[in-house]
Amino acid sequence: MNVTIWYNANLVTMDSEKDYEIIERGALVIEQNKIAWLGEEKALPKYYQKEATYINAKNRFITPGLIDCHTHLVYAGNRARDFENRLKGKTYSQIAHEGGGIHDTISQTRAASFDDLYDLSLSRVHEMIQNGVTTIEIKSGYGQDFDTELKQLKVIEKLKQSLPLTFIATYLGAHLLPNEFVSNRQYLDFCIKQVMPELHSMSLIDMVDGFCENMAFKAQELEPYYLKAREYGLPIKLHAEQFSEAGACALAAQLKAVSVDHLEYLSEENVALLKKNDITAVILPGAYYFLNETQKPPIPTLTQQGVPIAIATDCNPGTSPTTSMLLMLNMACVLWGLTPLQALQGATIYAAKALGLSDRKGRLKVGYDADVVCWKISHPNELSYFLGSSLCEKVMANGCMVYEKN
Numbered sequence: 001m002n003v004t005i006w007y008n009a010n011l012v013t014m015d016s017e018k019d020y021e022i023i024e025r026g027a028l029v030i031e032q033n034k035i036a037w038l039g040e041e042k043a044l045p046k047y048y049q050k051e052a053t054y055i056n057a058k059n060r061f062i063t064p065g066l067i068d069c070h071t072h073l074v075y076a077g078n079r080a081r082d083f084e085n086r087l088k089g090k091t092y093s094q095i096a097h098e099g100g101g102i103h104d105t106i107s108q109t110r111a112a113s114f115d116d117l118y119d120l121s122l123s124r125v126h127e128m129i130q131n132g133v134t135t136i137e138i139k140s141g142y143g144q145d146f147d148t149e150l151k152q153l154k155v156i157e158k159l160k161q162s163l164p165l166t167f168i169a170t171y172l173g174a175h176l177l178p179n180e181f182v183s184n185r186q187y188l189d190f191c192i193k194q195v196m197p198e199l200h201s202m203s204l205i206d207m208v209d210g211f212c213e214n215m216a217f218k219a220q221e222l223e224p225y226y227l228k229a230r231e232y233g234l235p236i237k238l239h240a241e242q243f244s245e246a247g248a249c250a251l252a253a254q255l256k257a258v259s260v261d262h263l264e265y266l267s268e269e270n271v272a273l274l275k276k277n278d279i280t281a282v283i284l285p286g287a288y289y290f291l292n293e294t295q296k297p298p299i300p301t302l303t304q305q306g307v308p309i310a311i312a313t314d315c316n317p318g319t320s321p322t323t324s325m326l327l328m329l330n331m332a333c334v335l336w337g338l339t340p341l342q343a344l345q346g347a348t349i350y351a352a353k354a355l356g357l358s359d360r361k362g363r364l365k366v367g368y369d370a371d372v373v374c375w376k377i378s379h380p381n382e383l384s385y386f387l388g389s390s391l392c393e394k395v396m397a398n399g400c401m402v403y404e405k406n
């Protein structure tokens with residue numbers, strides 16, 4: 001029997017939708033890769049104490065591992081040149097015309113070798129781990145051709161095999177119209193008839209996502225693409241209402257999507273639709289900040305109506321070049337008015353929900369996966385408060401220690 005006991009810890013269990021649910025002077029028992037027991041240290045059953053490995057948390061705070069439920073971290077190159085050009089006053093179309101923008105990321109990702117793409121992705125994952133992240137959703141979508149989508153998903157597959165973290169691989173074929181195709185319909189047909197079936201048959205897809213936006217794919221156009229995903233029993237996510245109201249929420253409700261993501265232009269009626277269909281709202285403050293947007297998602301209405309709100313980095317080279325979940329928690333509070341409790345829920349219980357993992361992740365709870373982070377803080381609200389501090393001391397993912405600060 002392989003038993004590890006964290007002791008001398010304040011356990012922020014998140015095992016309620018109302019509060020942090022802190023157990024002071026607590027102990028947490030890990031057996032194999034699951035949480036076997038937690039409670040006050042003085043109540044620790046003797047049964048576990050024989051032959052256990054002990055970790056002294058030194059009266060620090062322990063939370064469930066953070067969950068980054070929306071990233072595009074498998075890419076090559078970066079867009080710092082675009083960033084500089086934008087600040088020099090160039091428009092998006094000028095930047096695109098000069099070879100920048102998302103098509104630049106696509107050509108660099110297509111050109112990168114598998115090993116280079118894996119190394120780039122792995123170093124981003126390591127940055128995330130050092131910020132307390134133990135579960136990461138990663139999308140394809142910088143290939144838009146068969147070979148590169150396959151390469152991206154194989155990189156995610158190798159991450160799954162190489163690290164004890166939990167990864168969710170999402171096929172984002174419907175990201176944008178690649179230059180080789182003349183119409184959305186022609187391209188989506190290619191995704192539906194060739195790419196998705198082949199990648200699914202190789203068991204490389206856990207979820208399916210699409211960019212539903214007037215300037216990208218309209219809800220109507222995406223319907224057959226998502227119906228194909230449904231046919232395979234794959235859970236569905238949508239990039240929705242980021243730059244306009246494009247009917248994404250109605251489609252999400254119709255398809256029983258697990259989440260809709262972005263939501264700056266989410267209307268009041270659609271908030272009710274999310275609630276009614278138990279769809280998680282994933283908000284991405286990094287992209288809003290980086291693009292210097294002004295239209296905010298309707299957080300007060302979402303909160304009032306009790307829609308679960310998850311927060312993610314959206315890690316991508318064009319609109320959110322960050323790997324820091326803690327920075328996202330701070331932005332969600334400062335820019336959009338979430339409370340620190342809501343922000344931490346957004347990175348734990350509701351992020352788990354956005355990935356369909358509520359029954360095993362996002363809480364410190366018996367039977368749940370042993371994803372555990374030890375922080376140098378004196379209250380969990382400090383996770384949203386400090387700006388860019390390095391607060392993380394130890395990270396355990398599925399029962400394996402993956403980071404320890406020197």
Ligand SMILES: [Zn+2]
Pocket residue numbers: 070071072239314
């Ligand atoms: Zn995204």
